[in-house]
């Protein structure tokens with residue numbers, strides 16, 4: 375059996391450097407690249423660069439490849455669809471592929487009630503649809519969002535995104551009516567409290583200091599949240615958080631919009647991460663891994679919530695047939711290959727190894743996660759908990775140079791999000807490299 379990773383030339387090699395140079399002269403400088411990985415091809419959990427280096431993909435192509443690169447069943451479904459038809463706008467006509475997918479998504483999404491689905495092309499579009507639908511259905515204008523959230527960069531989604539000033543700078547005014555509240559980041563509690571002695575003050579705060587003081591609850595359409603904050607740092611809320619949030623939402627008749635763009639499609643060992651809290655949201659947004667890297671966004675709602683009228687919302691390419699057949703294959707593969715089980719099994723193993731490593735390291739402040747959505751937060755020292763952003767970046771870059779394509783999130787968290795098909799051998803190989811790099815960086819400080 376081949377062993378990975380395989381580094382044949384120190385990355386970035388000559389071909390990668392050439393491509394990056396050309397890219398820089400032609401492509402929008404608004405993108406932030408983690409490091410110069412120039413992709414040639416991918417298979418399973420391995421991504422190969424243009425110079426022949428093969429990396430263990432510990433970020434799944436920005437958390438999009440839950441069933442791995444180029445899964446043969448996804449590729450076959452797309453090829454077959456290419457021979458039939460590439461496009462016939464579902465906004466104005468009909469085809470089976472999109473209905474089949476809506477049926478499958480309705481079956482796996484939490485809640486034993488009838489559902490309806492709107493299809494767009496991206497995570498941000500899934501959020502846009504959720505915002506517009508919440509307004510349309512409720513006839514209300516206000517929203518609650520969370521600090522450090524990431525929901526995308528179109529103007530509506532951006533009104534909720536709040537993880538870095540650079541995402542919003544010079545783009546005001548955004549959509550009015552969004553009030554941000556602290557997210558339950560227990561390792562760095564915004565209220566400086568400790569779980570469980572805090573008694574979920576983060577939820578009571580929304581009621582007592584926001585809804586009862588200056589955001590009239592009867593005017594609030596929805597609360598929009600990530601079940602685990604992704605870009606914000608792989609932050610996992612405490613056990614009862616979403617039940618309590620739901621209780622608060624129910625008290626005032628506010629809808630819950632659950633952004634599962636990064637955490638969904640099996641990533642956390644359940645189809646949708648919010649299931650870990652046993653909560654059934656009114657609206658769920660999915661994208662990223664939904665179609666294994668092909669553009670697709672889905673906004674899945676209680677059927678009675680999706681009551682808007684013809685012409686109120688649509689998108690020419692939304693639910694395009696190639697993406698839909700890929701997504702249908704993704705759902706089948708996750709079931710057939712028991713990938714939820716593997717995500718749980720490998721996730722538990724990774725968390726165990728991370729917890730052991732945390733004990734021997736002075737710069738690993740926290741490890742947390744569910745399934746294969748795992749964060750390792752780096753600090754300057756465990757007492758001050760000062761985020762060690764530079765160290766996190768250095769560990770990421772060194773790991774990549776040694777063959778592990780891992781990326782950061784939040785201020786100083788390494789995110790570990792391999793495809794759900796990852797094996798124990800690849801996990802061990804990648805973690806050994808990651809830990810070696812972390813030890814080197816710690817020693818050099």
Ligand SMILES: Cc1ncc(COP(=O)(O)O)c(C=O)c1O
Pocket residue numbers: 496497498499501524525526527600604605633634635636637661662
């Ligand atoms: C939780 C979450 N929501 C929304 C988005 C936006 O998705 P897209 O980049 O497809 O618009 C992202 C992207 O990272 C995300 O992580």
